[in-house]
Amino acid sequence: MIRRSFVFLEKVRSRKEQTIWQQGIKDWNDFLRAKEVKGISLSTKSYYDRQIREAQKALRDDNSSYFIGKLPQKEMWRLYDHFKEECCYLDIEVDSHGKVVVVGISDYYDTRQFVKGVNLEKGLLEKELQRYRIMVTFNGSSFDLPKLKKELKIKIDLPHIDLKPLCVNLGFKGGLKEVEKILDLKRPPHLYGNPVDLWKAFHASHDKEYLDLLLHYNAEDIENLKAVMIKMYKEMVKKI
Template identity: 50%
Template sequence: MTQESVHGMTSLKVSASKVFQPQKKTYYDRQLRLAQDALVHKNPNYFAELLPQREMWRLYPHFRDVCFLDIEADSRGIIVLTLFDKYESKTFVRGVHLGKDTVNQELGKYQLIVTFNGSSYDLPKLKKFGVEIHVPHIDLKALCQRLKLIGGLKEVEIQLGIHRPQHLRGSATDAWRAFWASGDREYLELLVAYNEQDAVSLYQLMEKCMKMVAEK
């Protein structure tokens, strides 16, 4: 837990004593102690039900084991899924090594999950596949909207000066269709590269958004 976090908790307690009646102050002091204990003991699950989605980004500085998750899907379900942990990525492809048990096992290693529009897209697809997220989920689309960054992932990347390689600016879905039609492994490798780049971009976007929040 950072020095700033401890100072923030203390400041809240002092402020509360000036605003709340004794009974309410006791309640809020207890809630602050519980939240402080959860941060000290690195317990992200405490916040999973407590914080609204639009505020989940506040947890990012306090937990190290973070997974940036992106999927591509068609009408049949998930095509490819990539998990990026700030250092390396793991990608799972339908019909190759994509299985719900494997994905559940991998996700169990993390304290936070970060997506872009995952509340509406990635998480429902994962749930249908048999994968449940049991840790706090940061949906970057909500944070981007807070920061007046409008559009999809690629549009927001442009606004923030995040540059992806030219050959990875196309559509992962198109690459999947080409692979499905031809069986050419080159299209499969391109599909994986697209998805991995999306996951890496989520990390870059998260870092830039946190810097913007700090400067406000």
């Protein structure tokens, strides 16, 4: 999808992109081959040609960060198909005071979890995030990422796909659990509780069973993020 996208070009938004597609220009190569594009001056086209070549080089170099600040935040989902093998899914858990106690980060196959008092450290998290090229969360723009940046001073330089506004755009309203139900994504009955209570119980009793359950809850959230991402990507491609 990213190679079909023109909204990363300066002053090109969805409506202009649609007019480009309607001229039979379906991807970057078509644009570069075209001698002229209706609605775009020759000097502007020359400028866009340079931007497209830069974007092509960024993809060849696996440089996803190139698109930060160029691709509108609401359009970051377009990077998913190209970078899905280097995508991380992130979800945090907090205590009753809103402080981060667990960070779960997963690629498509394995999940790594960072726990307060064990391995929840700035350096370890940043090292883990450096392995990836894009990040997926649910409501991470408002919740997960601000907390990580404030509490752990973590620097995050990854294009970020926030599933919540994508879901709302497609008519899937509510939190992650509500979206799971709409999409008929199942989770074990014992993982529908309140993770805050699990951490509180673990902190009070030091019974590892509570921590294991919290980590299982967090891992289940992440697994469902993957399924929601795939569904939303397919729906957005159809919509545009």
